[in-house]
Amino acid sequence: xxxxxxxxxxxxxxxxxxxxxxxxxxxxxxxxxxxxxxxxxxxxxxxxxxxxxxxxxxxxxxxxxxxxxxxxxxxxxxxxxxxxxxxxxxxxxxxxxxxxxxxxxxxxxxxxxxxxxxxxxxxxxxxxxxxxxxxxxxxxxxxxxxxxxxxxxxxxxxxxxxxxxxxxxxxxxxxxxxxxxxxxxxxxxxxxxxxxxxxxxxxxxxxxxxxxxxxxxxxxxxxxxxxxxxxxxxxxxxxxxxxxxxxxxxxxxxxxxxxxxxxxxxxxxxxxxxxxxxxxxxxxxxxxxxxxxxxxxxxxxxxxxxxxxxxxxxxxxxxxxxxxxxxxxxxxxxxxxxxxxxxxxxxxxxxxxxxxxxxxxxxxxxxxxxxxxxxxxxxxxxxxxxxxxxxxxxxxxxxxxxxxxxxxxxxxxxxxxxxxxxxxxxxxxxxxxxxxxxxxxxxxxxxxxxxxxxxxxxxxxxxxxxxxxxxxxxxxxxxxxxxxxxxxxxxxxxxxxxxxxxxxxxxxxxxxxxxxxxxxxxxxxxxxxxxxxxxxxxxxxxxxxxxxxxxxxxxxxxxxxxxxxxxxxxxxxxxxxxxxxxxxxxxxxxxxxxxxxxxxxxxxxxxxxxxxxxxxxxxxxxx
Amino acid sequence: xxxxxxxxxxxxxxxxxxxxxxxxxxxxxxxxxxxxxxxxxxxxxxxxxxxxxxxxxxxxxxxxxxxxxxxxxxxxxxxxxxxxxxxxxxxxxxxxxxxxxxxxxxxxxxxxxxxxxxxxxxxxxxxxxxxxxxxxxxxxxxxxxxxxxxxxxxxxxxxxxxxxxxxxxxxxxxxxxxxxxxxxxxxxxxxxxxxxxxxxxxxxxxxxxxxxxxxxxxxxxxxxxxxxxxxxxxxxxxxxxxxxxxxxxxxxxxxxxxxxxxxxxxxxxxxxxxxxxx
Numbered sequence: 076x077x078x079x080x081x082x083x084x085x086x087x088x089x090x091x092x093x094x095x096x097x098x099x100x101x102x103x104x105x106x107x108x109x110x111x112x113x114x115x116x117x118x119x120x121x122x123x124x125x126x127x128x129x130x131x132x133x134x135x136x137x138x139x140x141x142x143x144x145x146x147x148x149x150x151x152x153x154x155x156x157x158x159x160x161x162x163x164x165x166x167x168x169x170x171x172x173x174x175x176x177x178x179x180x181x182x183x184x185x186x187x188x189x190x191x192x193x194x195x196x197x198x199x200x201x202x203x204x205x206x207x208x209x210x211x212x213x214x215x216x217x218x219x220x221x222x223x224x225x226x227x228x229x230x231x232x233x234x235x236x237x238x239x240x241x242x243x244x245x246x247x248x249x250x251x252x253x254x255x256x257x258x259x260x261x262x263x264x265x266x267x268x269x270x271x272x273x274x275x276x277x278x279x280x281x282x283x284x285x286x287x288x289x290x291x292x293x294x295x296x297x298x299x300x301x302x303x304x305x306x307x308x309x310x311x312x313x314x315x316x317x318x319x320x321x322x323x324x325x326x327x328x329x330x331x332x333x334x335x336x337x338x339x340x341x342x343x344x345x346x347x348x349x350x351x352x353x354x355x356x357x358x359x360x361x362x363x364x365x366x367x368x369x370x371x372x373x374x375x376x377x378x379x380x381x382x383x384x385x386x387x388x389x390x391x392x393x394x395x396x397x398x399x400x401x402x403x404x405x406x407x408x409x410x411x412x413x414x415x416x417x418x419x420x421x422x423x424x425x426x427x428x429x430x431x432x433x434x435x436x437x438x439x440x441x442x443x444x445x446x447x448x449x450x451x452x453x454x455x456x457x458x459x460x461x462x463x464x465x466x467x468x469x470x471x472x473x474x475x476x477x478x479x480x481x482x483x484x485x486x487x488x489x490x491x492x493x494x495x496x497x498x499x500x501x502x503x504x505x506x507x508x509x510x511x512x513x514x515x516x517x518x519x520x521x522x523x524x525x526x527x528x529x530x531x532x533x534x535x536x537x538x539x540x541x542x543x544x545x546x547x548x549x550x551x552x553x554x555x556x557x558x559x560x561x562x563x564x565x566x567x568x569x570x571x572x573x574x575x576x577x578x579x580x581x582x583x584x585x586x587x588x589x590x591x592x593x594x595x596x597x598x599x600x601x602x603x604x605x606x607x608x609x610x611x612x613x614x615x616x617x618x619x620x621x622x623x624x625x626x627x628x629x630x631x632x633x634x635x636x637x638x639x640x641x642x643x644x645x646x647x648x649x650x651x652x653x654x655x656x657x658x659x660x661x662x663x664x665x666x667x668x669x670x671x672x673x674x675x676x677x678x679x680x681x682x683x684x685x686x687x688x689x690x691x692x693x694x695x696x697x698x
Numbered sequence: 699x700x701x702x703x704x705x706x707x708x709x710x711x712x713x714x715x716x717x718x719x720x721x722x723x724x725x726x727x728x729x730x731x732x733x734x735x736x737x738x739x740x741x742x743x744x745x746x747x748x749x750x751x752x753x754x755x756x757x758x759x760x761x762x763x764x765x766x767x768x769x770x771x772x773x774x775x776x777x778x779x780x781x782x783x784x785x786x787x788x789x790x791x792x793x794x795x796x797x798x799x800x801x802x803x804x805x806x807x808x809x810x811x812x813x814x815x816x817x818x819x820x821x822x823x824x825x826x827x828x829x830x831x832x833x834x835x836x837x838x839x840x841x842x843x844x845x846x847x848x849x850x851x852x853x854x855x856x857x858x859x860x861x862x863x864x865x866x867x868x869x870x871x872x873x874x875x876x877x878x879x880x881x882x883x884x885x886x887x888x889x890x891x892x893x894x895x896x897x898x899x900x901x902x903x904x905x906x907x908x909x910x911x912x913x914x915x916x917x918x919x920x921x922x923x924x925x926x927x928x929x930x931x932x933x934x935x936x937x938x939x940x941x942x943x944x945x946x947x948x949x950x951x952x953x954x955x956x957x958x959x960x961x962x963x964x965x966x967x968x969x970x971x972x973x974x975x976x
Contacts, residue, residue: 098851101725101743101751102869104821104829104841105804107854109793110730110756111865112815113806114739117856120816120834167736167759191758206736211760211901247888482816539810582812587762587785594763595785604786622788622809698786 115146115169115190123479126151128451128458131442132173132182134201140442140449141182142458142475143170150184150199151475153458155444158473164204166197171217177225181207183243185216185230189586193593194232196241208246212239214589218260222295223267229295231258231272234654235589238272238293252298255289256515257654260315264356265322269294269301271354273313273327275509281517281530281662284335288313290327290352292359302359306352307418309334311514312506313352314394314439317380319404324362325354328377328391330506331418337519337526341565342371343421347502349374350418351391353411363411364418367391367400369425373501374400375494381443388463390448392438395494395503399431399441399450401463431468435459437492454481454489487579490572497564504559504576507531511583513655517662521562527638530662532647533655538581540625540648545660547629547645553577588653590697603694606687613691614678624649624698633675634659653696668692724749725851727870729759733863739764760901765790801832839864887955891939891968894946896953898924899934909956912939912946921946939970946970 111117118124128151130143139161142151150170152162168186171194175182182199194216198208213232216239220229230239232251238258240250259275270293277288287310292302306313309332317326331348338346348368355362367374375395382389382404389402406427417423435452438459442449446464451457456478461470481489490496491511494503507514508531517528529545537543541551549555556576560568587594596604607615618626629643636642644660652658657665664670671680671692683691729740737759744753753768763785770779780793794805796818803820807813817834824830824840831839837859846852856865887900887908900908906928912921921941940946953966 096724096749096751098725098869099843102728102851102854102867103802104831104854105802105819107730107841107856107865107867108819108821108831108839109804109806110739110741111856112819116732116738116865117839119814119819121814122816165732165734165736167732167738191762191764193758193760193762195760205734209760581810582808584808591785593761594757621786 115148115188121482121484123482123485125454125479125485126456126476127453128455128475129439129453130170130172131440131449131451132175133442133444134175135177135179137444140444140458141173141175142440142451143173143184144475145169145171145188145453147476148186150182153449153473153475155447155449155460158460158471160475162204164199164206167206167209168195171215172219172230174219174221174228176221183219183221183228185212185219187212187215187217189584192234192586192589194230194239196228196230196243198243198246210241210243210246211248212241213237213251215586218258220261220263220270222263227295229261229263229270231261232589233257233259233275234586238270238298240295240298250298252293253300254293255291255300255303259313260327262316262318262325263295265318267295269359271316271325271356273316273329275311275313276515277311278515278665280657280665281334281515281528284308286334286516287311288329290354304354304359304361306361307331307350307364307416309516310350310352311516312376312509314377315379317382318356319382320384320386323356325356326380326382326389326391327352327354328367328380330376330502332507332514332516332518334516334518334528337521338563339521341373341497341499341501344368344373344419344501346563347373347375347506348419348421349377349393349395349501351377351380363414364416365407365411365424366418366421367393367424368421368501370421371499373494373497373499374398374430375497375500375502376492376505378439379441381441381448383443383446383448383463385446388443388446388448390441390443390463392433392441392450393494394437394439394453394492395497395505396500397433397436397438397452397495399433399438399448399461399468401429401431401448401468403427429468431461431470433459433470434472436489451475453492454485483575483578484582485579486571487575487577490576491579496560496566496572498566502563504563507563508534511535511580512651515657515662522558525639527636529660530657533651534580535583535585535651536623536648538577540623540627542627542645545644546641552580556580585651586654588651588697590653590693596697597693599690599693600697601694602687603690603692603697606683606691607694612683613680615691618646619649631675632659632670633673634661634663634670636661636663649695650698652698667695671695724751725869725871728854728867729870730865730867732865738865744768767793798832803832887933887957889953889955889966891953891966894939894970895936896923896939896968897934897936900928902928902933907956907958911954911956913952913954915950915952917952920951 112119125146126144127146128142129145132141140153148166150164151160154161166186169188170184172185184197187194192215194212196210197206200207212230214235215233216230218231228241228243237251239248241248254272255274256278257275258272260273262271273290274288277286285308287305287308290304291300294301310329313327313329351365353362374393377391378394379392389404391400436454438450438452440451449460456476458473459470461468491504494500511534513531513533519526519528537552543549543552543555557568625646625648630646631642658670727742730738742755746752755766756764765782767780767782769777772778782791784790789809791808798818798820801820801822803818805818820832821829827843829841830837840857842855844853850871851869854867890897910924914920
């Protein structure tokens with residue numbers, strides 16, 4: 076009996092031993108490499124580990140600049156005395172913004188990425204370089220701002236259209252309040268009573284010819300929007316905010332799209348001008364809006380702005396044109412006294428500014444210490460400094476890390492943001508397709524039929540979903556890229572630039588929707604998925620079948636277009652439609668609900684119960 | 699059968715069992731960290747009824763699902779491909795296995811067949827537990843595997859060619875504790891008291907031990923109404939202040955949460971209104 080028992084036991088165990096896989100087969104070296112490389116941590120031929128410096132913050136003693144190196148997932152500590160990087164702090168995700176505690180002992184680094192957009196704030200101990208805490212924030216969290224008492228951190232949840240209020244003492248997000256559309260940057264009033272939030276993309280429908288993006292004032296006690304300001308009509312891409320040293324004014328660089336004009340020329344800001352909004356923080360009103368371009372030369376894509384502590388100089392980094400504009404700030408305010416709107420006066424600050432051509436590529440951040448300005452370029456592994464008080468601006472370049480050769484994909488990305496390719500440096504591809512996605516506006520392109528407006532399209536999956544254009548008249552994105560260079564940048568498309576842009580656009584990946592719960596469909600979205608795929612109930616999958624969610628054909632969705640007699644339009648992919656509103660070729664529907672309910676768009680949708688309809692929309696917005 | 703209760707027999711069986719576990723312990727999960735100990739990712743492995751690894755799911759360290767991968771075998775059972783799916787179960791990529799100059803290797807493609815790495819990746823042993831990783835013709839990284847005292851694979855290190863530690867993975871098996879996110883809870887659990895109940899909500903990056911201790915005003919421990927090992931992700935619930943079968947008298951108490959045996963910074967003073975027994 077005992078023998079039998081032991082035999083059975085031994086046989087069972089032997090069987091287990093025999094069937095057990097070698098752990099190294101389950102976790103081979105190639106798997107570890109794959110996991111880390113797909114996560115952007117290990118370098119590959121396709122994806123070298125570039126720094127991509129995109130944010131800066133100065134230590135309270137002015138001795139160091141903390142630089143958020145996005146794709147390297149690091150915060151670099153740059154010493155201004157040695158002009159070198161002295162330390163680097165690894166981050167678990169891409170750093171998108173930095174705030175420094177009043178005593179300089181802690182950094183609050185917002186981290187998020189297109190791969191892993193769930194935002195977090197990493198609390199970094201500056202002396203040890205360790206992350207003491209991670210605090211959850213919203214989707215694509217960025218632009219952290221610390222309250223004057225240092226207890227509350229405010230964070231823009233860019234793609235979630237909200238602001239997080241994070242108590243850094245209890246390490247807890249206390250509330251999340253709504254902003255308007257794509258809050259990208261933020262500043263706090265001097266007394267800490269309200270936040271000034273710049274919404275990057277216009278809300279509303281694109282057929283509204285007065286469409287523009289808005290800035291809003293949020294009460295820090297209640298979290299409610301107290302006031303909303305419209306920037307000049309056609310404004311968008313508000314990339315940053317900076318307060319004057321006395322906190323009386325805020326500067327917001329932005330673009331103005333002349334959407335009501337056919338885009339036949341670029342000269343004199345015909346399509347885009349590059350501006351600076353000045354907000355009166357006491358009156359909570361638009362004080363004025365200054366043209367940053369010259370009469371015959373655009374200064375594309377103003378991205379960041381900073382002032383010297385003595386209030387003498389205002390610096391604007393132009394990411395598209397690779398220049399730094401330095402404005403005599405007191406003289407500018409003196410000249411603005413009693414002036415009406417100067418947002419279209421190209422020469423208004425011409426005699427008040429100096430221009431410095433930078434060697435860093437795509438400067439997206441500028442910081443000021445004393446009379447020195449520092450800029451970093453997204454496509455450069457270096458930082459450039461210049462003494463603003465010097466008679467002539469002589470920049471110095473300091474290496475942050477050895478430069479790496481650009482792959483075709485990275486070259487394409489740099490070209491996408493590069494207005495040096497454009498006649499007159501007026502705009503880059505990013506101007507109409509911010510971060511390769513739509514700007515929400517309607518454009519009358521120069522070769523459009525009957526000068527009819529069309530809503531800007533996302534570049535995501537553009538190569539995989541031919542034909543391109545709303546009319547489908549271009550065969551594919553290959554053709555559209557070259558047409559875009561020829562018509563919108565007004566240069567001959569070189570093979571090098573075109574092919575690099577092709578490579579970059581070909582490899583774009585969708586950003587997971589903020590509607591997902593920990594990366595998965597919510598219960599409502601799961602129910603909505605069942606409805607979406609039920610062809611007996613609805614006809615969604617006929618025109619928007621997975622995996623690209625378009626059948627690549629033209630269709631009549633019942634949209635009324637008073638400008639264009641045609642009725643059939645390219646069926647767009649609905650991947651990422653949570654961020655691509657307003658909808659249809661004319662941008663005349665603000666929400667997905669509206670376009671789905673549009674008569675002629677979908678059969679039987681009105682037969683759904685309100686719960687089923689809600690679930691369906693939840694699913695569509697989760698894609 | 700009664701004889702197996704004798705000490706000798708039990709020891710013998712235990713020894714065999716431990717041996718079996720140490721040899722065959724399957725890998726449940728790996729957690730990947732950067733050199734500073736920041737948790738980046740974790741992977742959970744799937745097995746069929748025979749204990750054969752059939753797939754895995756990859757998560758960001760806050761438990762956000764990134765992708766699920768299943769294996770495709772040929773008719774001899776040899777794995778020829780891995781296919782990855784997104785949250786919607788749509789294909790987002792595949793990994794192809796090949797041999798590159800006598801070395802096992804992979805190529806990773808997205809759903810549009812675009813090579814994600816630009817060149818295959820291969821590896822070869824460089825010692826019993828060390829590997830050289832080849833990419834584009836040269837050694838780009840090294841990896842070192844190490845085991846715990848029980849012989850189970852416990853750690854995999856990613857090193858630069860100059861042997862500088864870059865990343866590491868800690869390996870969890872049924873016989874070893876899950877490592878998870880070691881930098882502390884992402885969010886301090888939220889706790890509120892009402893009558894003789896408390897509400898607890900938390901969002902953890904990893905498996906976390908949570909314990910609530912109730913003290914009287916003299917500092918004496920009077921109750922431990924909650925002590926659980928919680929899975930990563932959202933947790934929310936309402937619980938009684940009383941321990942099962944033992945009612946806590948009405949009065950003023952102080953509660954303190956312990957996360958992974960570490961006391962949280964704040965305490966909670968509350969009035970217990972002595973409710974009914976569960």
